[in-house]
Amino acid sequence: MNTIENPNAKRITLKDIAKRLDVSHATVSRALNRVEDPLISESTRARVRQVAVEMGYRPNHAARSLATGRTGLVALWLWSEAVPNSYHANVSQQMHAAAQLRQYQLLVNLVSRKTLDAPFNNVFDAWHVDGIIAHEAGPAIQAQFQGTPRPPVPVVATGVYHLLPGVDRVYIDVQAAAQLAMKHLIGLGRRRIVYVTDDLAHRHSEPRYVAYNNVLQDSGLPSAYLDVPKSRPAVRACVKAYVEKNGPPEALFCHNDDMAIAAYRGLCDLGIRVPDDVALIGCDGIEDTEYLEVPLTTIAQPLTEMCEIACQFLEQRIEDPTRPIQEATLMANLVIRSSTGGRSP
C-alpha cells in the first residue's frame, strides 16, 4: 500500500537523489530514463534506481513537459449534448483505459454544439495536449484547423463519421450491418419503415441513413423520416404525436439505442405492442437494450477495439508526424433480439 506523499516534506527531486549518491542530477536522469542507452554503467544505474525507490521519487510532469515539449496529455473530444447517452460514457471509459496503457492521461473535453470555441480554448490550447481523439466530431473539428493542410496537433477521428482528410481515423462500418437490419425487417414483412433521428438535416451522408434509403429504394418501398430533439422525453412525445397523426408504421429504425428506448415508451403509452404491431431497432449496442422489457434489436459497435486502435494510431503519429495517414475499419454487428420478432397473427 502506497500513501499519498506529504508535500510539507518537500517532494523528492532528481537533485535530492544526486546529492545522496554524490553524483550529478544528469546522471540520475539518465539512469532512470534512458533504459537501454549504455551511457551509464550498470552498477550506478542500479544504485540510482534503488535510492529512487527508497526515497519515493516521482518525476515532476510539469518540468518534464517543459524540457521535452511533450505533455503526455491527450484530449478526448465529445459532444456534450451526447453525454447523457450511456454509449458515450462507454466510449469515455474505454478510451481512458486504452490511453492509460500507453502512459497518456486523457482529458475529456466536452464540446457544446452551441459554443464551439470556448472549450477549445480551455483544453486544447491551454493544456498543450500532445494529441486529440475526436469522437463523432464530423466536420466540426475540421473547421478548427482550416487553412493548414494537416492538423497542427495529431488528431485521430473515431466513430461512424469519417469524412476528414489528412487525419488518421478509426472507422466503424455501420452501413453493412444497417443494410442487414433493413433486409431483416423487410424479410419479416415490414414495409412502412420510419427512420427516427435527431439532426435529420445533417444525416445525408450518414451510413445508417444511407443504408436505410438504399435498401428501401432497391425494394421499391417508401421512406419516411421523423426528426426528433435530443432528450428522451421529447423523443417519446414526438413518436406519440407522429403515430397519432399518421397511424402506426410497421417498423421504426432509430438512429441510436437511446432514441429507441424512448420511442418504445412512446409506443407503449399508446398501447401499441412491440414487436407485434411495430418492430423496433436501434444502434450502438448499449447495455440497457438488453434489459428493456422487450430486448432490443440493435447494431452493436466494437468500442473496445476502436479505442485501442485509436490510441495506437495517435501514439504512432506523435512519434512521427510525417508518416502516412492510417485508416482502420471495424465492422459493426447486427444483434437480433425480440423487438424485431415475428408478427403475431
Next chain:
Amino acid sequence: MNTIENPNAKRITLKDIAKRLDVSHATVSRALNRVEDPLISESTRARVRQVAVEMGYRPNHAARSLATGRTGLVALWLWSEAVPNSYHANVSQQMHAAAQLRQYQLLVNLVSRKTLDAPFNNVFDAWHVDGIIAHEAGPAIQAQFQGTPRPPVPVVATGVYHLLPGVDRVYIDVQAAAQLAMKHLIGLGRRRIVYVTDDLAHRHSEPRYVAYNNVLQDSGLPSAYLDVPKSRPAVRACVKAYVEKNGPPEALFCHNDDMAIAAYRGLCDLGIRVPDDVALIGCDGIEDTEYLEVPLTTIAQPLTEMCEIACQFLEQRIEDPTRPIQEATLMANLVIRSSTGGRSP
C-alpha cells in the same frame, strides 16, 4: 472561430510579446496576470493585452506549474467497477462541468477494488494534482494517507459514505429518504421486504441499510437480505434464484437503481408483476428509471449541487490548507412512481 495553432510556427511566449513591445517579459507577465496590482501603468497593460491577443498568446501550463507549484489539475476518484452504472457517468459529467467553472481540469482516476495502488501511482503522484475529489471512496482512500493526521493533498469526500475524519465532505443524506421509503412500503401493506445489495458485508453503517433495519425493527417486521454480484445479468439471475427458492417477497428494496432494473427483469422472467405482486424501489435517481416499463420509485440524489459544492470546498482548501473542515449535507428525495403503486385486489 479559433483554430488550433500550428506548432511548426513556434508557440508564442511571453518573450515574443516582450520583444515586440520592447519591454521585459516580466512586465508582460505582470500585465497579463496581476489584474489589479498597480505595478503596471494602464497604458502598457492595455498595449500588452492587445498584442497578446493579436499574436494569439496562450500561457504554457507546464511552465506555469513549475513556477507556481500548482498544476490546476484535480483528480476524481471513482471505483472502476461502478462505471457501467450510469449514475457514475452522471457524477463524472457534472463534476467536469463544476471543475471547469473554477478553471480546474479534471482527471478521472478509475480505481479498481482489486489493484488499489496502481492507479494511485498513475494519477495522484505522477501528475501532482492540486486536489482530489473522492466519490464514494469510503475507508479505502483513508488508508492511502495513513500516518499523517491530515491528507497531504486536499481531499474532498462526496457521496453517501462520509466516515472520513480530517477531510471536507459533501454528504448526501439518503437515510431520511430511505426511512420515508420504508414507511411508504409498509403503509402499502408490504411486510416481507428484502434488501438487495452487493458487498453486503460492508453495508453495516450504510444509511440505506440502517434505515431499512431501523424501520423494520420499529415495526416488528422481519428483515431479509440478498447479496448479489455487481453485473446486471448476475443480479437478474440471483433474484430469480431467490424467488424460486423462497417464494416472492412483498417488496424489494434495492441498493441502487441499476440493481433495481436488473431485479425487475428477474421478476418479469418469472411472470411476477410489479407492483401487483412485488413492490420495487431503487436508489440514485438515474434517468433510466423513468423509462422502465413500470417507472421506478427511487431515492433521487442532488448530484449537480453535490459536484458544485465539492469543487467549491476543494478550491477553498487549496487556497488555505489550514482552514477548518467543512461539511455539507444535501437531502435526497423520495420519488414515488408506479413500481410501488397500490396492490391490485
Next chain:
DNA sequence: AGCAACAGTGCACACGTGTACGGTAACACG
C-alpha cells in the same frame, strides 16, 4: 612510456513562467 580509444560522468544551458529585489526615470519640494 606514450598515446589512442573509449566508457562513464559532470557542466552548463534550455524550456516558459512568476516574482523579489534593485534600478531608473520623472517629479515635487525645500
Next chain:
DNA sequence: CGTGTTACCGTACACGTGTGCACTGTTGCT
C-alpha cells in the same frame, strides 16, 4: 540645484528535468 519620493519597469533567479558537449579516468596497444 540637491534630495527624497513615487511610479514603473528590468534584472536575475528559481522551479525540475533533459541533453549536447567537454572532461576525466581507465584500459589497451605499440
